Amino acid sequence: MPQIEIKSANAFYDKLHVLKNIELSVDRGEIVSLIGPSGSGKSSLLKMLVGLLIPKSGDVYLNKTLVNFNNQSDLRVIREQIAIVFQQYNLFQNMNVLKNVSIAPTKIQKRNPKEVNDQALFLLEKVGLKDKLESYPDELSGGQQQRVAIARALCLNPEILLLDEITSALDPELVKEVLDSIRLLAAEGMTMLIVSHEMSFVREVSSRVVFMDDGSIIEVNNPKNIFESPKEKRTLDFVGKILKDK
Amino acid sequence: MERLIEEIPNFFTIWNVIFLAKAMGVTFLLTAIGCIVGFSVGGLLAIFRKTKTIFLLPIRILIVIYTEIFRRIPFLVSLLLFFYVFQIIKISDDLFLIATITVCVIATAYIGEIIRSGIESINQTQWDAATAMNFTYYQTLKEIIFPQAWKVILPPAFGFFIMFIKDTALASQIGVMELTFAAKVLNNKGFSPLLSFGTILILYFILSFPLDRFGKYMEKKLASNRN
Amino acid sequence: MGYTLVYTQVLEFLPYLIKGAWISLQIAILAFSGGMFFGLILATIRTFGNNISNKIVICYVTFFTNTPQLVQIYFLFFALPEFGILLSPYIAVLLGMTLNAAAYLCEIQRAGFLSIRQNELDAAKTLNFSLMQQVKYVILPHIMKVLFPPLSNHYIIMTLGTSMAAIFGVEELTGRAFNINSETFRSVEIFSITALIYIVITFIATFLLAVIGRYFFKAKIRIIQ
Numbered sequence: 199m200p201q202i203e204i205k206s207a208n209a210f211y212d213k214l215h216v217l218k219n220i221e222l223s224v225d226r227g228e229i230v231s232l233i234g235p236s237g238s239g240k241s242s243l244l245k246m247l248v249g250l251l252i253p254k255s256g257d258v259y260l261n262k263t264l265v266n267f268n269n270q271s272d273l274r275v276i277r278e279q280i281a282i283v284f285q286q287y288n289l290f291q292n293m294n295v296l297k298n299v300s301i302a303p304t305k306i307q308k309r310n311p312k313e314v315n316d317q318a319l320f321l322l323e324k325v326g327l328k329d330k331l332e333s334y335p336d337e338l339s340g341g342q343q344q345r346v347a348i349a350r351a352l353c354l355n356p357e358i359l360l361l362d363e364i365t366s367a368l369d370p371e372l373v374k375e376v377l378d379s380i381r382l383l384a385a386e387g388m389t390m391l392i393v394s395h396e397m398s399f400v401r402e403v404s405s406r407v408v409f410m411d412d413g414s415i416i417e418v419n420n421p422k423n424i425f426e427s428p429k430e431k432r433t434l435d436f437v438g439k440i441l442k443d444k
Numbered sequence: 445m446e447r448l449i450e451e452i453p454n455f456f457t458i459w460n461v462i463f464l465a466k467a468m469g470v471t472f473l474l475t476a477i478g479c480i481v482g483f484s485v486g487g488l489l490a491i492f493r494k495t496k497t498i499f500l501l502p503i504r505i506l507i508v509i510y511t512e513i514f515r516r517i518p519f520l521v522s523l524l525l526f527f528y529v530f531q532i533i534k535i536s537d538d539l540f541l542i543a544t545i546t547v548c549v550i551a552t553a554y555i556g557e558i559i560r561s562g563i564e565s566i567n568q569t570q571w572d573a574a575t576a577m578n579f580t581y582y583q584t585l586k587e588i589i590f591p592q593a594w595k596v597i598l599p600p601a602f603g604f605f606i607m608f609i610k611d612t613a614l615a616s617q618i619g620v621m622e623l624t625f626a627a628k629v630l631n632n633k634g635f636s637p638l639l640s641f642g643t644i645l646i647l648y649f650i651l652s653f654p655l656d657r658f659g660k661y662m663e664k665k666l667a668s669n670r671n
Numbered sequence: 672m673g674y675t676l677v678y679t680q681v682l683e684f685l686p687y688l689i690k691g692a693w694i695s696l697q698i699a700i701l702a703f704s705g706g707m708f709f710g711l712i713l714a715t716i717r718t719f720g721n722n723i724s725n726k727i728v729i730c731y732v733t734f735f736t737n738t739p740q741l742v743q744i745y746f747l748f749f750a751l752p753e754f755g756i757l758l759s760p761y762i763a764v765l766l767g768m769t770l771n772a773a774a775y776l777c778e779i780q781r782a783g784f785l786s787i788r789q790n791e792l793d794a795a796k797t798l799n800f801s802l803m804q805q806v807k808y809v810i811l812p813h814i815m816k817v818l819f820p821p822l823s824n825h826y827i828i829m830t831l832g833t834s835m836a837a838i839f840g841v842e843e844l845t846g847r848a849f850n851i852n853s854e855t856f857r858s859v860e861i862f863s864i865t866a867l868i869y870i871v872i873t874f875i876a877t878f879l880l881a882v883i884g885r886y887f888f889k890a891k892i893r894i895i896q
Contacts, residue, residue: 248576277578288573292591301587302577354577512895516827516873517866518834521845525866528858532674610739617838624742637749645738645746652737 200259201226201358201389202247207256209246216242218413220256224358224391229384231392231400231421234410235436240393241285243410244360247391248282249273278307281356285363287343289335289350295322296331299350307354314353321349325379341372348379358389365396397440401425409433448638455639460630467626468647470540474612474622475651477544479605482551489556491585494563507556514553520614522546527618543615543622547608554604562597563589595666602659609652623647681860684851691847692868698843699830702765706772706829707822713777718784728777735774741835743767748839760839768832775825783818812888819890823880827873834869844868 200223209217216239224230232240245251247258249267258265260279266272289298299318303309322328325345335343344364351359361380365373377399384390384403394400400407400421407424409417409432417430425441428434489507492500514522526546530536566589574584616625623644630640717728735743744767747758758766787810795809837845848865852858877894884890 245572250572250575274578277576282576284569284573286569288569290570290573290588292588302579305583305587306578508895513866513870516831516870518831518845518869520834520837521848521862521866521869524848525859525862528862532859606737610737610741613739613741614835616741624739624745627742627745631749636753637746638753641742641746641750645742648738648742649734653733656733656737 199226199262200224201228201261202391203257203259203262204243205257205259207246207253207258209242209251209253211242211251216251216413217246217253220415222408222415222418224389226357226389227387228405229390229392229403231394231404231407232410233394233397233400233407233424233436234416237412238410239413240410241362242413244282244362244391244393247358247360248277248280278354279356280358280360281351281354282360282362283344283347283351283364285366287335287340287347289343289346291335294332294334295327295338295346298335298346299353302350303353303355318349318353321352322346324382325349326375339372340368341375344368344372344376345379348376352383356388358391359383361390361392361394363393363395365394365399395440397425397437409436411436448636451636451639455630455635455643463629464623464626464643464647467621467623467644468651470620470622471609471612471648472651474540474543474547474615474620475605475609478547478551478608478612479555481548482555483559483601485548485552486554486556487559489552490559490563493556493560495581511553511557514550515557519546519550519611520617522550523614523618539615539618539620543612543618543620547612547615551604551608555601558600558604559593559597562593565596566592599659599663599666602655602662606652606655606659609648609655613648676860677857678860678864680855681851681857681864684847684855684861685864687851688844688847688865688868691842691844692872694841694843695830695833695836695845696872698761698765698768698833698836698841699826702768702772702833703776703826703829705765705769706776707780709769709773710776710780713773714780714784717777717781732774732777735771736778740767740771740832741838743771744835744839760836760841764833764836764839764841768829768835772825772829776822779818779821779825782821783814786817787813815888816890819880819884819888820892823877823884823892826880827876830873830876831869 203223204220207217207220208215218239220239220243222230222243232243234240242251246253252267258267260276265276290301293301296315296318299322300311300314303314303317304311319328319331322331325348327342327345327349330338330342330346335346338346348361348364364380365376368376373396377396380390380392380399381403392400392404402421404421406418407421408415409419409424409428409430411432417424417428417433419428419433423429424433425437428437489511492503493507495504517525523543523546526549527539527542530542536542563585570588570592571584574588579587612622613624615622616628619625627640627644631637713728713731716724720728744763747767748760748763751758791809791813792805795805800808833843834845836843837849840846842850844865848861852861855861874894877892881892881894884892
């Protein structure tokens with residue numbers, strides 16, 4: 199059963215047509231990776247799913263329910279179920295690590311502070327940051343900030359996790375620690391949409407891979423096929439170039 | 445110069461000192477009320493200005509017009525305009541009240557602008573993260589934006605407070621008994637302009653300098669904190 | 672209310688007021704230019720001078736930025752005659768505004784000096800730029816981009832400040848409004864029209880400055896904030 203279903207969605211930044219007739223469905227527990235050149239609309243697609251980019255036309259279904267993007271309560275519902283981790287971490291600069299993770303569950307979801315605190319500590323331990331609870335974002339390395347951002351998203355207890363190029367701003371030696379955290383989640387069966395340039399990682403964790411170019415989905419295929427025998431020429435060009443550069 | 449030395453004992457009589465102290469109090473009060481009101485109302489305007497809903501659009505337009513207008517009229521002209529409007533509508537002829545209202549109206553326009561640019565200095569990523577986690581507009585401002593923006597808002601706000609201590613000198617033109625008016629009174633009583641105006645220059649300096657230093661100190665401290 | 676606004680009589684004086692605005696503009700431009708010049712000298716001393724000269728400049732700036740321009744001009748106008756120096760209202764206002772502007776513009780220009788990045792200069796030197804070339808291609812473009820917005824802003828503040836001249840009897844825009852007021856007693860009409868003229872001339876100034884800033888110095892100035 200598809201958990202997310204996107205039907206011929208179109209979206210714009212001002213006049214720029216960033217998503218063109220997007221058709222995609224993601225099943226529960228699936229890990230779908232989005233690859234493609236920069237500016238191809240991968241991040242925009244994730245932003246649309248949390249209502250940071252409002253589609254101009256097309257339908258999005260979450261658990262078989264049509265989402266009305268102009269309705270605040272609908273937006274609340276999707277944001278409760280879908281959490282996003284941003285490329286630039288977007289940690290709140292005025293809060294320490296623990297507060298960053300616990301503020302939304304306590305203040306927004308109105309959950310029991312004690313319970314949230316325990317969960318936050320558990321998650322931060324899981325991503326290896328238990329000794330940084332009192333630190334502020336600008337005192338942390340990029341990799342540490344990114345792992346806080348992951349813990350923050352998980353503490354919202356989402357059904358679906360969106361990861362937007364979470365390793366692209368990191369030094370190579372930091373990439374591994376972040377990807378290890380994601381592998382753990384994948385093993386637990388969470389539905390994930392991942393935008394990434396780490397092709398070996400994509401190939402390893404994804405159930406399906408989506409190739410996007412110029413705002414459109416060009417090809418959806420399983421990881422093996424997309425890297426070894428893609429159907430579309432544009433996919434072949436992109437994958438060939440990326441693998442050659444490596 | 446000899447005349448000046450002769451004059452000094454006569455100038456600093458108890459009566460004159462009390463008179464100047466009172467005038468200094470009026471200058472201070474005008475500025476303080478203006479800044480407090482300006483900060484509160486200006487803050488509200490800035491908050492409305494950043495809203496996105498379409499049905500608040502008329503309010504946003506009105507706010508833009510208001511801030512643009514009152515930052516482009518000389519304080520003296522605004523003061524006279526309010527003075528004469530009050531004479532027509534006859535609500536009050538209390539000069540201090542008229543001056544205070546003018547100061548508040550202008551302070552609101554300027555401080556609203558300072559607060560707005562403070563809010564805008566915060567990176568869009570902070571808004572995105574908050575929105576994606578279901579923060580309302582108000583919650584985002586309270587929990588995330590203002591705790592970061594005040595560092596950007598305070599230094600220019602102090603510059604503005606100082607500007608207003610000085611600008612209230614113009615209230616003397618409609619007859620408010622503040623420092624500059626007091627100097628004119630003393631001058632008319634026969635004290636030399638050097639002494640009368642020289643004294644209040646020092647008194648203005650006493651009011652303004654601590655704020656100036658404090659503002660600069662904070663600017664330095666906040667700037668070094670950021671890196 | 673019992674009072675109706677009548678603009679017809681006041682509108683007859685519009686050309687008279689607009690000529691007054693022209694004088695306001697002259698004062699603003701002269702005082703700004705003078706302030707730029709003295710401010711530059713002060714900023715240079717502050718940047719390259721010794722300890723004593725530095726302190727003198729700091730005192731000057733601190734004094735002028737912490738006391739009202741109006742009282743400074745009062746002082747020039749009423750107190751200087753005691754030392755045998757008689758200034759006409761126009762000159763007293765112009766001098767007061769220039770001295771005041773010099774203090775502010777010194778601070779702004781110094782911030783511009785401080786914003787020059789040493790590594791850009793180093794790069795220029797390794798490329799064998801002469802001193803003049805360094806100034807022309809590296810220092811000036813950078814300084815102007817940083818300086819232009821605050822300078823424009825200060826020019827607008829000074830334009831508004833010229834209305835103070837009316838208090839000393841200079842017949843610029845506000846001074847002429849005073850004149851018409853004592854003739855017609857249509858006070859609200861006169862001062863609202865005067866306010867409108869100030870809004871228009873500062874808007875035109877902002878617009879022109881924004882255009883100049885954008886095309887010559889790549890400095891971004893918003894016309895409407």
